[in-house]
Amino acid sequence: MNSNKSTECNIICRLWEKLKKPSLRYSLGALLTVGFVAGIIFWGGFNTAMEMTNTEDFCISCHEMKDNVYEEYKQTIHYSNRTGVRATCPDCHVPKEWQHKIVRKIQASNELLHKALGTIDTREKFEAKRLKLAGNVWTAMKKTDSRECRNCHDFEFMDFGTQGRRAIRQHSTALDEGKTCIDCHKGIAHELPDMHSIDPTGVIGSN
Amino acid sequence: MINKLSIIASITLGVLAVTTSLQSHSAEIESLRGASELDRTSSAPEHKRYAKDGRPIARDYVQQPPLIPHKIDNYRINLKSNKCMSCHSWKNYREAGATKISQTHFEDRDKHVLANVSARRYFCTQCHVPQVNAPALVENEFEPITAISGE
Numbered sequence: 578m579n580s581n582k583s584t585e586c587n588i589i590c591r592l593w594e595k596l597k598k599p600s601l602r603y604s605l606g607a608l609l610t611v612g613f614v615a616g617i618i619f620w621g622g623f624n625t626a627m628e629m630t631n632t633e634d635f636c637i638s639c640h641e642m643k644d645n646v647y648e649e650y651k652q653t654i655h656y657s658n659r660t661g662v663r664a665t666c667p668d669c670h671v672p673k674e675w676q677h678k679i680v681r682k683i684q685a686s687n688e689l690l691h692k693a694l695g696t697i698d699t700r701e702k703f704e705a706k707r708l709k710l711a712g713n714v715w716t717a718m719k720k721t722d723s724r725e726c727r728n729c730h731d732f733e734f735m736d737f738g739t740q741g742r743r744a745i746r747q748h749s750t751a752l753d754e755g756k757t758c759i760d761c762h763k764g765i766a767h768e769l770p771d772m773h774s775i776d777p778t779g780v781i782g783s784n
Numbered sequence: 785m786i787n788k789l790s791i792i793a794s795i796t797l798g799v800l801a802v803t804t805s806l807q808s809h810s811a812e813i814e815s816l817r818g819a820s821e822l823d824r825t826s827s828a829p830e831h832k833r834y835a836k837d838g839r840p841i842a843r844d845y846v847q848q849p850p851l852i853p854h855k856i857d858n859y860r861i862n863l864k865s866n867k868c869m870s871c872h873s874w875k876n877y878r879e880a881g882a883t884k885i886s887q888t889h890f891e892d893r894d895k896h897v898l899a900n901v902s903a904r905r906y907f908c909t910q911c912h913v914p915q916v917n918a919p920a921l922v923e924n925e926f927e928p929i930t931a932i933s934g935e
Contacts, residue, residue, distance in 0.1 A: 653858055741837030743854055746881055769865040778873040779866055781906045 627682060636666040639692055645703050649767045669725045669766065670714075677724075707770035715759055723758035730758070832916035840883070841915070844928045849911035850883075856914050861907055868908045869901065 586594070629635065637643040647666075650656055655664040672678050697703040718725070732752060737745045747761060763769060772780050820826035837854040859867035871880035889905040890898050905911075927933070 741854065742839070743837050743881070764860065764865065764867070768860060768862075771864040776870065776875070778875040778900065779869040781863065781866070781901060781903060
């Protein structure tokens with residue numbers, strides 16, 4: 578094996594041989610600088626591309642989102658309120674920290690696949706899949722202790738004294754009971770899916 | 785001939801009477817928006833605010849659907865979900881610290897008791913309404929019975 582190594586060397590291994598040899602023409606400093614600059618450009622470009630997909634405009638550029646969840650969200654407090662401070666789609670659906678964001682973006686490529694397949698391209702198909710989609714979000718938020726909500730709403734800084742009677746009572750005991758925002762605030766930004774399987778006492782009909 | 789003339793005269797008189805009475809009436813008629821010319825925009829009434837969350841409001845008669853003592857902005861009620869029941873159902877009322885819906889909410893119109901909330905009681909805001917801080921539109925002197933007021 579070792580003896581006929583040079584004869585079997587293909588393109589890739591020849592390239593590697595070349596790369597392995599120290600450069601005679603360029604100084605180490607120049608090479609490092611070029612590498613550094615290229616790195617910045619690549620990284621910057623990558624991040625910019627990622628941030629471009631992190632806007633409300635991008636999220637609702639497909640009709641599946643625009644006609645369903647966006648229309649519903651427009652009726653809610655996170656779209657329009659007293660102070661004019663808004664929460665947009667990525668605020669609630671894309672983590673802020675880099676390592677979590679990358680994971681979410683990779684999941685999103687799966688969603689693009691389903692966009693291409695037309696999995697939810699009508700209101701009926703969307704409604705049929707809604708329980709599953711909402712369930713994914715609930716599970717994720719439960720696991721992260723509703724991290725995205727807490728990016729804006731911090732329990733530590735909530736002045737319970739200025740909240741409503743029901744909020745005070747629930748918030749002052751919620752944390753001790755190990756509850757998280759999404760346990761009590763489902764449907765805060767969109768219509769809910771059919772909730773029969775979640776809470777049969779909450780919907781009409783008997784199952 | 786005389787007969788014909790008198791008929792024409794009475795018809796003319798009648799029409800005259802009706803039009804004048806209509807004219808005098810139309811000056812008195814005022815829509816709920818108040819008196820304002822058709823081609824002009826009337827000024828908007830003052831914006832009323834819903835009362836903040838508070839204690840249950842005393843009832844005025846026994847069969848009264850209690851008033852809602854809290855905000856209900858964006859609480860959806862449809863065939864897929866009912867936000868009110870996430871706090872007022874028999875399963876959830878304890879954790880929510882809310883009043884549970886009473887037995888009558890399980891009865892259909894023949895008084896058969898169902899296993900879950902009845903269709904005629906599903907759309908809560910048909911009967912239960914929140915309050916705004918506003919003077920009464922119509923004066924009224926209703927007094928609750930002794931069983932409620934204790935007087």
